[in-house]
Amino acid sequence: MKTESPGIAHTVHPVGAAAVLRLLPTPRPRLLALGEPTHGEDSLLDLRNTLFRQLVEEAGYRTIALESDCLRGLAVDDYVTGATGLAAGAAHPDALDDVLRNGFSHGFGASAANRELVRWMREFNDGRPAADQVRFAGFDGPLEITGAESPRRALIALHAFLADHGDADLLPCPARTLDDLLGPDDRWTEPAAMRDPARSVGRSADASRLRLLADDLLALLDAQAPQLLGAASREGWDRARLYGRTAVGLLRYHHGMADPSPSRMTRLLAVRDSMMADTLLALTERGPTLAFAHNSHLQRPRSTMRMDGHPLVAWWSxxxxxxxxLGERYAFVATALGTIPHRGVDTPPPDTLEGLLHALPQDRCVVDPSELAALLGDPAPAPRVSPWFGYAPFDPAHLGACDALVFLKDLPPNPR
Incomplete structure (x- = not known):
């Protein structure tokens, strides 16, 4: 392995949207994915915010999609576009707090950087025509590591859209049938079901009937597209499609939770990322989109994870x-880190990729991964081992599968 630092220094550039875009296979990919190796660090989110602002102002990007609940994210989008009915400059002081509390999942609304992102987006949109506004989206399903939500919200919203704008006599059932089959939401959100398939409702007779009805409703949405688009707004149609995809995906996920086979976890991870991909592809229909999530959800090679003593599972992100x-209309920018002192992640070993980059004078930089791979030669550096479960080091074997690599030398603690 070659490790001459002068050579490596020639592969790095100052961090900025222009430097990133120059490294990509197409000048303005339809979907530009920016990965992070850990969650909850505002330094990474501040960098994301800066890059998004530059992409908006310099390259015409108008949508940002985060690894957060896609249905909750609708409230954030309504807020930043002014669809909540509040003038941009005269919003109630508690409105932003409400949006951050209710519009994000996984606790992401508590982040100061996410607050700043939402504030900036609303300010940017003030006085702009709808076609030029920036938009917000979540692209994760209504899922947590401990389980999945009830499909109630998505199913009932899809049914209501079809009843209001389509041929009601073609609906496969009345709304009360869905409500009866769904039953109490707590049987869908049973925490024990994540570890015990027998506690899941996902393969019950009611759930099986709901899967068929959800499929019928989604098929009806497609079959009546000309009528529905004429009777409702494009925005309403897009949201109905989101409700339909989410309802079908949630029912598929709950079905997987009830699977007692050894492939259970692999199937669940695959369903989740398939739901994510469908939402991202739908977002790109309205223009170039920046997606931000964990590297493992955005990388091109198979993703892997070991959890709770289970065998290693692998799935497509x-x-x-x-x-x-999308082919070349998709670009992936990975992020790698040097230290996270407040998490016990100290200076990386010098023979790892992070160690080589940490020795450079720059606090942060954009790296050309193809040039770096050529300089490092074979064999590639050994992967770094993290002492903290919440941080996944970058796999040097993936250099050829990303279009750019952002490196941050040291992460300070989040401001209190």
């Missing part, structure tokens, strides 16, 4: 699925 559909 949302990014890999989107890349298969």
């Amino acid at each position: 949302a990014g890999a699925l989107a890349a298969a559909r």
Whole structure:
């Protein structure tokens, strides 16, 4: 392995949207994916915010999609576009707090950087025509590591859209039938079901009937597209499609939770990322989109994970699925880190990729991964081992599968 630092220094550039875009296979990919190796660090989110602002102002990007609940994210989008009915400059002081509390999942609304992103987006949109506004989206399903939500919200919203704008006599059932089959939401959100398939409702007779009805409703949405688009707004149609995809995906996920086979976890991870990919592809229909999520959800190679003593599982990420559909219109920018002192992640060993980059004078930089791979030669550096479960080091074997690599030398603690 070659490790001459002068050579490596020639592969790095200052961090900025222009430097990133110059490294990509197409000048302005339809879906530009920016990965992070850990969650909850505002330094990474601040960098994301800066890049998004530059992409908006310099390259015409108008949508940002985060690894957060796609249905909750609708409230954030309504807020930043003014669809909540509040004038941009005269919003109630508690409105932003409400949006951050209710519009994000996984606790992401508590982040100061996410607050700043939402504030900036609303300010940018003030006085702009709808076609030029920036938009917000979540692209994760209504899922947590401990389980999945009830499909109620998505199913009932899809049914209501079809009843209001389509031929009601073609609906496969009345809304009350869905409500009866769904039953109490707590049987869908049973925490024990994540570890015990027998506690899941996902393969019950009611759930099986709901899967058929959800499929019928989604098919009706497609079959009546000309009528529905004439009777409702494009925005309403897009949201109905989101509700339909989410309802079908959630029912598929709950079905997988009830699977007692050894492939259970692989199937669940695959369903989640497939839902993510479908939402991302739908977002690109309205223009160039920046997606931000964990590297493992956006990379082109198979993603892997070991959890709770289970055997290693491997699945195709949302990014890999989107890349298969978009080709060069998909670009992936990975992020690698040097230290996270407040998490016990100290200076990386000098023979790792992060160690080589940490020795450079720059606090942060954009790296050309193809040039770096050529300089490092064979064999590639050994992967770094993290002492903290919440941080996944960059796999040097993936250099050839990303279009740019952003490196941050040291992450300070989040401001209190």
